[in-house]
Amino acid sequence: MRIISGRVVVLVLFILLIVCFIRALKQEPSLLPSVQIDKQLPLFKLPTLDTHTDQPPHFLATSDLQGQVALLNIWASWCSACSEEQAFLNTLSQQGLIIYGLNYKDETDAARQFLIDWGNPYYTIGQDSKGAVAMDLGVYGTPETFLIDKKGFIRYRYVGVLTQEAFERVLLPRIRLLEEAS
């Protein structure tokens, strides 16, 4: 009786390991979950990227991202993947979703040109030319999109090109919940 139970234990362990192995193969290990979910946005105050050079300097500060559910999109003109999601972001903003932009380690002129080439879905854009704010956010690659609630808390971070499918799967349900909250 003892010999049989020993073999059964080994067999069960083996099957468990195979199950874990198969599940692990399906995951994308290089994509990291944000550790700042449910934390407040880091404090920052960045100069904005204004499309007209004759305007006085404006700033995008953390407090600006409070009061509404919004997306914060990390992008740069040198990031080719960012152009892939721009059309979809344009659609989203036309549908009324507020999208803030964080222009990451970029040049003002190149950034302006990118917006001319690919469209501008952004309500306001902050120029994070040194990447300090992005580092506080835990950004490790562009594009990334953060979901910010009405109180200025980070509720989700999506890494990669934001497609319609991804938006409907991970962002839209959360946006709906957050909109209903006070």
Next chain:
Amino acid sequence: MRYIVGFLILLYCAIGFSNSLYPLATQKQERQFDALLKEVRCLVCQNQDIADSHAPLAQDLREKIYLLVQQGKTTPFIKSYLTTRYGDFILFNPPFKGITFVLWVAPFGLLGALLLLLIRQAKRSQSR
């Protein structure tokens, strides 16, 4: 010929050193900096440390750590600064807490369990 090859190898290794770009006041700080660079993962090329990686993020992290070391911050402080923003994955040696306890202990636990089973099997086949 082999002197040329030897010299080229030496040159290549010298270029690999990051210290000349990040001069520090004391040797203790230099050692702290070197140790940190080897312990922090480059999140772009995730099997490299930031001492070796050429990725822009690695460069930014090197500069930030350099700044913090210059300011006299301790290694635990700097590690905490990084993990608060990027998570435990940014360190090659995850801290010994909570779920990472399982990560550390499980291999030894499994090995121990297997050894016990083996010993049991060996004893049984001996006693036949």
